[in-house]
Amino acid sequence: MDQDAPAGKERRLTRIKLSDQVAEDIRRRIARDGLRPGDRLPHERALMEHYGCSKGTIREALKALEVEGLVRMLSGPNGGPEIQPASIDIVTQQLRQYLHFQRIDFAQVYELRQSLEVSLARNVIGKLTPEHFRRLDENIRICEAANAAQDRALVRRAETEFHDILCEASDNVILVFMCRFLNSMLRDLVSYRSESMREHEIFGEANIESHRQLLAAFRAEDGDAAARIMHDHMCCAESYMRRLDASFRSDLLSRF
Numbered sequence: 001m002d003q004d005a006p007a008g009k010e011r012r013l014t015r016i017k018l019s020d021q022v023a024e025d026i027r028r029r030i031a032r033d034g035l036r037p038g039d040r041l042p043h044e045r046a047l048m049e050h051y052g053c054s055k056g057t058i059r060e061a062l063k064a065l066e067v068e069g070l071v072r073m074l075s076g077p078n079g080g081p082e083i084q085p086a087s088i089d090i091v092t093q094q095l096r097q098y099l100h101f102q103r104i105d106f107a108q109v110y111e112l113r114q115s116l117e118v119s120l121a122r123n124v125i126g127k128l129t130p131e132h133f134r135r136l137d138e139n140i141r142i143c144e145a146a147n148a149a150q151d152r153a154l155v156r157r158a159e160t161e162f163h164d165i166l167c168e169a170s171d172n173v174i175l176v177f178m179c180r181f182l183n184s185m186l187r188d189l190v191s192y193r194s195e196s197m198r199e200h201e202i203f204g205e206a207n208i209e210s211h212r213q214l215l216a217a218f219r220a221e222d223g224d225a226a227a228r229i230m231h232d233h234m235c236c237a238e239s240y241m242r243r244l245d246a247s248f249r250s251d252l253l254s255r256f
Contacts, residue, residue, distance in 0.1 A: 017060075018053055018057050019057045019058075019060035019061040019064065020061070020064070022047075022051050022053065022057060022058065022061035023061040023062075023064045023065055025051075026041065026047075026061065026062075026065060027065070027070065030070070030083060035083050036083060037083050037084055037085040038082065038083065039082070039083045040080055040081065040082055040083075041071065041080065041081040041082070041083070042080075043079075043080040043081075044058050044059070044062075044080070047062075062081050065081070066081075068090060069084055069086065069087045069090035069091075070083070070084060070086070071083055071084055072084050088177065088180055088181070091177070092181055092184065095181065106241070106242070107238075109182060109185060109186070110234065110237070110238040110241075112178070112182060113179075113182050113234055114231060114234040114235065114238070116175065116178055116179050116182065117163065117179060117230050117233075117234055118227050118230045118231050118234070119172075119175055120163070120166055120167065120170060120175060120176075120179050120230075121166070121214065121217075121218075121223075121226040121227050121229075121230040122223045122226065122227050123170045123171070123172055123175060124166050124169040124170050124218065125218065125221050125222075125223040125226060126221050127169045127170070127171065128166075128169045128218055129169070132165060132166075132168065132169050133215070133218075133219065135165050136162060136165055136166075136211075136215055136218075137215070139158055139161060139162045139165065139211070140162070140208060140211050140212060140215070142154070142158045143155055143158045143159060143162075143204065143207065143208050143211070144208060146158060146204075147201060147204035147205065147208065150200070150201070152200055155200070155204045156186075156187065157187055159204075159207050159211075160183040160184075160186055160187050162211050163179065163183055164180060164183055166179075167179050167180050167183075199240075202240075203240040206236055206237075206240065207233070207237065210229065210232070210233035210236065211233075213229045214226060214229050214230060214233065217229055
């Protein structure tokens with residue numbers, strides 16, 4: 001410990017649990033050694049010897065990593081901790097906890113979404129595969145059928161799934177994370193309180209037409225057109241959402 005370190009800082013450092021220190025060191029080890037999903041960490045006894053601590057401490061550290069979704073514990077003679085692929089649902093848990101104590105303004109979400117989705121539209125030009133196009137076509141058909149059947153929940157879910165499919169084609173992982181997080185917020189935190197079914201139908205029809213135009217621009221690999229259409233689509237969506245009296249629920253921790 002640095003002798004010149006403030007006493008308060010020293011006290012804070014000494015409060016870190018040993019299991020938390022072990023868990024943090026294992027995270028760094030995973031990054032440093034370039035471990036990938038499916039790779040194994042040393043078994044418990046090897047970790048106990050390496051860190052010079054008890055089985056209980058190691059198990060507590062591994063449990064924390066398991067809760068984060070970074071590892072899973074395999075049972076049996078050849079069991080032990082195995083690296084897992086990161087899950088966006090688990091990653092967003094901490095964001096949900098933060099947002100639970102914040103005042104979320106509906107306009108703030110679309111302020112971000114307008115710029116991020118335009119960036120996404122440009123980013124995926126030339127990257128969409130035939131399978132992506134097939135699924136985007138199918139998504140539009142689902143939206144059409146759900147809108148005709150007046151199935152509000154399915155329409156709203158399918159509309160955001162169109163944008164999730166675009167995320168799958170993007171090579172910008174930060175952009176993808178932010179877009180998908182906002183999409184999940186719209187799916188799970190927005191309550192449509194308007195009782196006018198016709199308003200919902202008009203909203204759905206406008207979204208379907210925007211998605212058709214976007215699909216044509218993607219097929220033509222026209223980035224300028226895709227960006228322009230996406231911008232207009234986001235502005236239109238925000239306008240309709242306001243008219244439908246959209247509001248955010250406060251139970252963020254119970255959602256997603």
